[in-house]
Amino acid sequence: FDRNALNFSGGPGALPAVVLAETRQAIQAVPGVGLSILGISHRSDWFAELITQTERDLRALLKLPDSYAVLLLQGGATLQFSMIPMLLLRGSGCTAEYLRTGYWSAKSIPPARLEGEVRVLWDGERQGDGFRRLPTADELECSSAAAYLHYVSNETVEGVQFQTIPGRDGVKRVCDMSSDFLSRPFDPERFDLVYAHAQKNLGPAGVTLVVIRRALLDQVPAGIPEILDYRAHLQARSIYNTPPVMAIYVVSRVLRWLREEIGGLEPMDALNRRKADGLYGVIDRHPDVYAGWANPADRSRMNVVFRLPTPEREADFLRRAESAGFSGLKGHRSLGGIRASIYNGMTLAAVERLVEFMDDFAHNGH
Numbered sequence: 001f002d003r004n005a006l007n008f009s010g011g012p013g014a015l016p017a018v019v020l021a022e023t024r025q026a027i028q029a030v031p032g033v034g035l036s037i038l039g040i041s042h043r044s045d046w047f048a049e050l051i052t053q054t055e056r057d058l059r060a061l062l063k064l065p066d067s068y069a070v071l072l073l074q075g076g077a078t079l080q081f082s083m084i085p086m087l088l089l090r091g092s093g094c095t096a097e098y099l100r101t102g103y104w105s106a107k108s109i110p111p112a113r114l115e116g117e118v119r120v121l122w123d124g125e126r127q128g129d130g131f132r133r134l135p136t137a138d139e140l141e142c143s144s145a146a147a148y149l150h151y152v153s154n155e156t157v158e159g160v161q162f163q164t165i166p167g168r169d170g171v172k173r174v175c176d177m178s179s180d181f182l183s184r185p186f187d188p189e190r191f192d193l194v195y196a197h198a199q200k201n202l203g204p205a206g207v208t209l210v211v212i213r214r215a216l217l218d219q220v221p222a223g224i225p226e227i228l229d230y231r232a233h234l235q236a237r238s239i240y241n242t243p244p245v246m247a248i249y250v251v252s253r254v255l256r257w258l259r260e261e262i263g264g265l266e267p268m269d270a271l272n273r274r275k276a277d278g279l280y281g282v283i284d285r286h287p288d289v290y291a292g293w294a295n296p297a298d299r300s301r302m303n304v305v306f307r308l309p310t311p312e313r314e315a316d317f318l319r320r321a322e323s324a325g326f327s328g329l330k331g332h333r334s335l336g337g338i339r340a341s342i343y344n345g346m347t348l349a350a351v352e353r354l355v356e357f358m359d360d361f362a363h364n365g366h
């Protein structure tokens with residue numbers, strides 16, 4: 001195991017070793033082109049073909065109908081927190097509904113309030129013990145007149161993940177899938193807009209994928225700067241201005257890997273479940289040492305968040321983990337504790353190694 005293989009960082013996350021090797025080579029010279037990926041024009045035919053291929057692979061993985069467009073944008077998931085209400089809330093006269101289930105969904109709400117009325121349908125913080133659990137379907141009173149429902153499928157910081165799709169069919173459903181996109185299959189037709197930045201399951205930071213129902217673009221409010229208007233990016237085939245060429249190249253390699261080496265989203269899901277089961281298993285085996293953060297029914301298969309009895313024990317755990325070769329295990333600065341992020345690029349073998357380390361620590365770490 002090298003350091004990359006044992007990188008449990010919350011994001012940017014670890015990428016598959018074959019993709020790192022291809023990228024290393026592409027920085028020298030892209031095979032068949034002979035130029036470094038860092039110095040290839042975004043106006044070249046080669047790059048246009050790369051965009052086409054990337055979109056084709058994504059469509060194949062998601063079984064995406066043609067009634068949806070795929071866009072590669074910049075500004076991270078955070079820019080989507082503004083672009084979405086600009087498109088769907090501004091001037092609509094309707095109220096947008098938001099689920100506040102953790103650190104990231106909380107961040108998505110203030111930019112929406114700038115564009116119109118927002119109703120927080122569920123506030124996980126009000127449950128009293130931090131964002132540990134997600135609402136069940138009967139706890140949500142979704143209005144049929146809402147402009148849309150926005151939620152985050154996997155809360156990266158707290159490690160809670162929806163295992164069902166909330167909301168009401170007939171109301172537009174918008175989902176931030178930044179930290180679990182392509183980790184499992186989903187039916188795209190139950191969504192109107194799905195977005196995910198690359199730096200968890202897809203590649204490096206710099207590019208954000210948006211899957212949008214084309215019909216949403218029929219009525220765009222006036223006064224949106226062109227760069228924030230999805231139609232401009234659609235017309236320009238995601239080359240509206242200079243895109244992050246290298247980030248998109250890496251995403252294209254990851255999609256290829258997912259299709260050809262993993263075999264698509266079903267086998268990826270099966271693998272991710274085994275990884276998560278291994279880690280939650282060791283946590284549950286040692287309740288005197290480890291305490292999982294999330295309510296068991298809402299446990300994330302991407303971010304396994306847990307605590308030890310004292311800050312000193314946590315510091316000791318992190319120190320020992322670091323010297324055993326693991327990195328990125330420190331919890332998010334807003335929550336503390338430990339977080340093992342097990343995105344698509346993390347191998348089962350590496351997770352098994354962490355499980356073994358945690359078993360040993362529980363037995364001998366006193």
Ligand code: PMP
Pocket residue numbers: 011075076077078079104152154155156157176177178179197
């Ligand atoms: N949404 C989620 C679920 C995230 O995990 C993050 C960042 N980790 C963001 C949004 C913000 O993404 P960005 O830094 O790309 O703007």
